[in-house]
Amino acid sequence: MSALLLSLLLSQVSYSPAEAHAIFAEGVEAYGRDDTAAAEAAFRKLLEHGMGGPDVEYNLGTAELAQGKLGEAVLYLERARRHGGGADVDANLTIARGRVVDQVVGASGEEGMVARLVAATSSLGAGLAFLVPWCVAFALLLVLRLRGGGASLLSGAALLLLVSLPGAGLVLAHYVVGETVHEAVVLARTLPVRETPEPSSKVAFELHAGSTVRLLAPAGAFVRLRLPNGLEGFAEQRDLARVDDAQAP
Amino acid sequence: MRRTGSALGALLVLTASAASAAPEVQAEVDRSEVGLMDTFILTVRATNAPRGSAIQLPHYDGAEVLSTNRGESSFIQLGSGGPVIRQELTVTVILHPTRVGKLTLPPVELRTPDAVVKSNPLTITVRSAHVGGAPPAAGAHRPNMMPGFPPGFPDLEDPFAALREREREAAGPHGENDLFLRSEVDKKEVYVGEQVTLSVWIYSRVDLSQVSNEKFPNLDGFWTEDIESPTSIVNEPRTVNGVPYRAALLKRKALFPMRAGTRELEPAEMDATTGFLFAGRREHRVGNPLTLKVKPLPPGAPAGFVPANVGSFQLTAELSSSTAELGSPVTLRVALQGQGNMKEVVLPRATAPAALKLYEPTSQERISAVRDRIEGKRSQEYLVMAQQTGTFEIPPLSFSYFDPESHRYETVRTQPLSLTVTPGEAGALRAAGPVGGVPDSVRNVLPAGALRPLRLEARFSTPTPVWRRPLFVAAAVLPPAAWVLLSLVGVVRTRRARHDPVSEQRRGTRAARGRLAAAARLRTSGTDGAFSEEVERAVTAFLEARLGAGLSGLTRDALRQRLTEAGAPAALVEGAARVLDTCDAVRFAPGAVRLSRQTLLLEAERVLEGWQ
Numbered sequence A: 001m002s003a004l005l006l007s008l009l010l011s012q013v014s015y016s017p018a019e020a021h022a023i024f025a026e027g028v029e030a031y032g033r034d035d036t037a038a039a040e041a042a043f044r045k046l047l048e049h050g051m052g053g054p055d056v057e058y059n060l061g062t063a064e065l066a067q068g069k070l071g072e073a074v075l076y077l078e079r080a081r082r083h084g085g086g087a088d089v090d091a092n093l094t095i096a097r098g099r100v101v102d103q104v105v106g107a108s109g110e111e112g113m114v115a116r117l118v119a120a121t122s123s124l125g126a127g128l129a130f131l132v133p134w135c136v137a138f139a140l141l142l143v144l145r146l147r148g149g150g151a152s153l154l155s156g157a158a159l160l161l162l163v164s165l166p167g168a169g170l171v172l173a174h175y176v177v178g179e180t181v182h183e184a185v186v187l188a189r190t191l192p193v194r195e196t197p198e199p200s201s202k203v204a205f206e207l208h209a210g211s212t213v214r215l216l217a218p219a220g221a222f223v224r225l226r227l228p229n230g231l232e233g234f235a236e237q238r239d240l241a242r243v244d245d246a247q248a249p
Numbered sequence B: 001m002r003r004t005g006s007a008l009g010a011l012l013v014l015t016a017s018a019a020s021a022a023p024e025v026q027a028e029v030d031r032s033e034v035g036l037m038d039t040f041i042l043t044v045r046a047t048n049a050p051r052g053s054a055i056q057l058p059h060y061d062g063a064e065v066l067s068t069n070r071g072e073s074s075f076i077q078l079g080s081g082g083p084v085i086r087q088e089l090t091v092t093v094i095l096h097p098t099r100v101g102k103l104t105l106p107p108v109e110l111r112t113p114d115a116v117v118k119s120n121p122l123t124i125t126v127r128s129a130h131v132g133g134a135p136p137a138a139g140a141h142r143p144n145m146m147p148g149f150p151p152g153f154p155d156l157e158d159p160f161a162a163l164r165e166r167e168r169e170a171a172g173p174h175g176e177n178d179l180f181l182r183s184e185v186d187k188k189e190v191y192v193g194e195q196v197t198l199s200v201w202i203y204s205r206v207d208l209s210q211v212s213n214e215k216f217p218n219l220d221g222f223w224t225e226d227i228e229s230p231t232s233i234v235n236e237p238r239t240v241n242g243v244p245y246r247a248a249l250l251k252r253k254a255l256f257p258m259r260a261g262t263r264e265l266e267p268a269e270m271d272a273t274t275g276f277l278f279a280g281r282r283e284h285r286v287g288n289p290l291t292l293k294v295k296p297l298p299p300g301a302p303a304g305f306v307p308a309n310v311g312s313f314q315l316t317a318e319l320s321s322s323t324a325e326l327g328s329p330v331t332l333r334v335a336l337q338g339q340g341n342m343k344e345v346v347l348p349r350a351t352a353p354a355a356l357k358l359y360e361p362t363s364q365e366r367i368s369a370v371r372d373r374i375e376g377k378r379s380q381e382y383l384v385m386a387q388q389t390g391t392f393e394i395p396p397l398s399f400s401y402f403d404p405e406s407h408r409y410e411t412v413r414t415q416p417l418s419l420t421v422t423p424g425e426a427g428a429l430r431a432a433g434p435v436g437g438v439p440d441s442v443r444n445v446l447p448a449g450a451l452r453p454l455r456l457e458a459r460f461s462t463p464t465p466v467w468r469r470p471l472f473v474a475a476a477v478l479p480p481a482a483w484v485l486l487s488l489v490g491v492v493r494t495r496r497a498r499h500d501p502v503s504e505q506r507r508g509t510r511a512a513r514g515r516l517a518a519a520a521r522l523r524t525s526g527t528d529g530a531f532s533e534e535v536e537r538a539v540t541a542f543l544e545a546r547l548g549a550g551l552s553g554l555t556r557d558a559l560r561q562r563l564t565e566a567g568a569p570a571a572l573v574e575g576a577a578r579v580l581d582t583c584d585a586v587r588f589a590p591g592a593v594r595l596s597r598q599t600l601l602l603e604a605e606r607v608l609e610g611w612q
Helices: A002-012 A017-032 A036-048 A054-066 A070-082 A088-099 A114-118 A123-148 A151-180 B163-171 B426-432 B470-497 B501-522 B527-547 B556-563 B572-587 B597-610
Strands: A182-186 A192-194 A203-208 A212-218 A221-225 A230-234 A241-243 B026-031 B033-035 B040-050 B054-056 B063-079 B083-096 B101-105 B109-111 B116-118 B124-127 B179-185 B189-191 B196-204 B209-213 B221-227 B235-240 B243-257 B261-265 B269-274 B282-288 B290-295 B311-319 B323-325 B328-342 B355-356 B362-370 B374-384 B392-393 B398-403 B406-415 B417-422
Touching: A017 A036, A017 A054, A036 B221, A054 A070, A054 A088, A070 A088, A070 A182, A114 A151, A123 A151, A123 B470, A151 B124, A151 B243, A203 A230, A203 B261, A230 B269, B026 B033, B026 B124, B063 B282, B179 B243, B179 B290, B196 B209, B196 B235, B196 B269, B209 B243, B221 B362, B311 B398, B311 B406, B311 B417, B323 B572, B328 B406, B374 B417, B470 B597, B501 B527, B501 B597, B527 B556, B527 B572, B527 B597, B572 B597
Parallel strands: B033 B124, B189 B290, B323 B417
Antiparallel strands: A182 A212, A182 A241, A192 A203, A192 A230, A212 A221, A221 A230, B026 B040, B040 B083, B054 B109, B063 B083, B101 B124, B109 B116, B179 B196, B196 B243, B209 B269, B221 B243, B235 B243, B261 B290, B269 B282, B311 B328, B328 B374, B355 B374, B362 B374, B392 B417, B398 B406
């Protein structure tokens, strides 16, 4: 019991930056000598101790992909993409998705312009595009209020407020998508998707490791999910991993 | 209808009996005592059985049925009601006791279309040792006078014994003991996928010239493999309960059960022709059923285990060469050797790094039965074509199986294989290649699509969405909040100032200053009248603001008095009066006054600045 508590305590202790960099280097070195399992263990250890980030996630996803663990590979590469991405992330994610067994036929493009816009932009960029004109506009209004002034100050402030509107819309889109759209990756080798949230329910279809689904609503141990082509069903939550839950290693 | 025995032909009997006899069934055994290793014969005979009757044998608890033989004859009985077809049914059963003590054989039932008639129950004593009076067998009771020869071999003491035996054999079997079928399995309890060997023998004490119409048990649920199927009768001496027999193997099969559970193997059947030429007789025999218990494989199977992999195996993998030139193939040979269901075992599939292209393998198998066990070797050969130069490792292969002897799962592994690929001789390439280039098969292929390498440096921070950053929230909310706050403060201050005398004074003073500024703008451009009017308004507005009351209707003296009472400095009082007088003069006598706008303006400014 005490050993369990000790190990639990140790697992919560964060690494110092030097320790984290040493473990990261160990993982890279293990991958270099084709010991992908050891590399995976090193990167996973960093994540478990809160030392994440797109670099660790990319390396972990790549090590998983080298071992043929498609579910984990897609999960961590997707997280790396959302946390910063990069050409290497996109390349390996494309390879991983290409190996997924499931092919969703008749995808209706339900994502829409908003989701695509969000996927194509970063929330930080959107925030800056909004904040800069917004703050300057109010600074002008304050000056106008305190010192008085001509119509030029007022029109300048109005123009800046107008310029900040697209940025504000983009931030709002990021917020809505980030807070309401939850995606998950199938980790199980085969995941039966059932008609109702019951273990004995009829299996509507099966998914396989690496497929990405949208989570709609939890239902006990199950969760209702939807595919891009509109197929829906219930699957056990333990076989899925949320992409936006970066705290879960 | 099976035709058996010596007297069961179809009979047509015409009788004049008027009475119609009731059906009867009788059972008898040939012995009252029997040894545990002996056999005994139960004979059931049913008479006057109506058409459609059948004898139903009960389950014999304490005895094993070795053979069952049924016979039937029919006759027509004439009675008062007309001709009636009657049957006589006979069943002969060879039984083998399985426990010592009193053995009670339950009644046999004769089931007619109208009723069920039961026979008498029988009791037989089973001893542990052999009991004399075994089924009569010529020579069986006599000592073997020819040591080294099988029992039953003609002895010299009775030179006519052989002759009598030949006559007896030629006359055909005197009973079921002389000719019967026996099915055997080498194990009665096996695992799923484990081999069990089924043998069907015919035992005879008569001349057996031909066996035909064999019907072997239905083996659904088993993978089967023939071990022996003799095309001619090859006898070997065997002794059953001390009685010598000639036994001939009819069939031997390897069975691999596919499902767990208790499996009943129905008895084999066949027709046997005894005797020679015109003296030959045809007999039908039914063997014994068998029960086989098939156990499921125990839990704990290793990953990748295939249920057909039951037995004992060795796995090997080898390359035809450890070095190769680009464009020169090598062969990877994977072989599995051992005992088990070799046709169904699944070989592990070889894998190789992307630099080595593995072509679909060709398979070979060599299966044989050695000492009634199926064994052999299955091999697969992969053509390996190197795509790149370098040293590459073919990963080890593993094969998991269940060993029924040790009751454990085992895993055998091969060693990793190393292959070094060289570019070969450049001159040879030029000589062998087509004009204008090197053939594709000897190029060092560097395909796209390989995984991108890992990142070597890391920043251990996960970006937070911008809307969750406090700085963003502060930067987005604070400017408008500050502006709104400031506006509110302004509104409040304005409202308060409306009812505050001091504020009103300030406001009036501000207005006065505004008018004075307007007058200053008219100093050089406007007329004296307009200028002086603005100056008068400015001063009047100032004084009204300070006094908190209007000035209209006041004389100069009254004004001076009010200003003095209000605490205005005396110089200011006089200055204000002069300014107002000057303005009146300009307005009412424009030609009489020489106005100095600058002086008037300065005078007015002094008034406004002189009473703070």
